[in-house]
Amino acid sequence: MVNENLILSSHIDYTKLFDALSHPMRVKVIGILLEKRRYVSELAKIMNMSRPLLYMHLKKLEEAAIVTGSYEISDSGKSMKYYEAKSFDVHLTPDMIISLSETIPIEPNGKS
Amino acid sequence: MVNENLILSSHIDYTKLFDALSHPMRVKVIGILLEKRRYVSELAKIMNMSRPLLYMHLKKLEEAAIVTGSYEISDSGKSMKYYEAKSFDVHLTPDMIISLSETIPIEPNGKS
DNA sequence: TTGATATGTAAGCATTATATTGCACATGAA
C-alpha cells in the first residue's frame, strides 16, 4: 500500500521544492504543520504574521506540494481552512544533483 | 581525517543552500562542476550564458558554499578562474525540517 | 444589532532577482 501522505520523489518538482524551502518563515510553517495541522487564522497567530502574507507563503508551499489545505466546518458552524504538511524523503547528494542536472536543458540564452 | 571538500551539515546555512538550488540553471551549473572543474569562460560557453549572468549565479552558489573559485595561471600565461563543486550530503526529512524549524525564531511581524 | 472570529483578495510599495549590453584591461599568437 502506498502512503498517500508521502511525496514520491519521482513526482517532485525540485525547483519548486527548493524555492519553497528558501525562506525561513516557510520552513517554520512546515515545522509547525508537521507537528499538528492548523487552520489559517490559528497559524497566523502562532507565526505572528498577517493572513495575507501567510497566504502568500502557504501558496508557495502548496504549489511545491509540501502542504495541503482543506475546508472543514467547525462545531460552531464556521468554515475553517486546515493546512497539514506531507511527509517527504529527499537525499541531497552529488549523484542526485547530477541526475537532476541532466534533466535540465540548456536554453539558447541560458534562460529557463 | 576530515574531507575538506565536504560541506559539514553543522555548518550549512540551509536558507542559502535552498535558495541556491531554487534556480534550474544553478542546479545545471553544479551538475557540470561536479563532473569536472571549469573556468568561467569555458562554463559560460557550455551553459550558453553571458558571463555577467553566470557570475551572478556563481556568486549565489559560492555564498551557499556549494562551489569555490580560485585563480590559476594557464600554461600560456593567462589568468583563469576555476570553479569546482564541493560534496554534500543532506537528508531532507520531516525530522530534519522540524529540527531546522526550531532554530528559526518568530519575529514580531513574521519577518526574518 | 454589535462584536468576535472565520474566510478571501485587491491594491500599493519597497526590495531583490534575473538578465542584457557595454566597457575596460591583460596576455599570447598571428
Add this chain to the structure above:
DNA sequence: TTCATGTGCAATATAATGCTTACATATCAA
C-alpha cells in the same frame, strides 16, 4: 598591431518577492 581569449564590473531594464493596509463576506454569541 591586430585578433582571439581570458579577466572584471558598471549601468540599466524588467520581473518577481515580500509585506502592509484595507476592504468584503459569513457565522455564532451576546
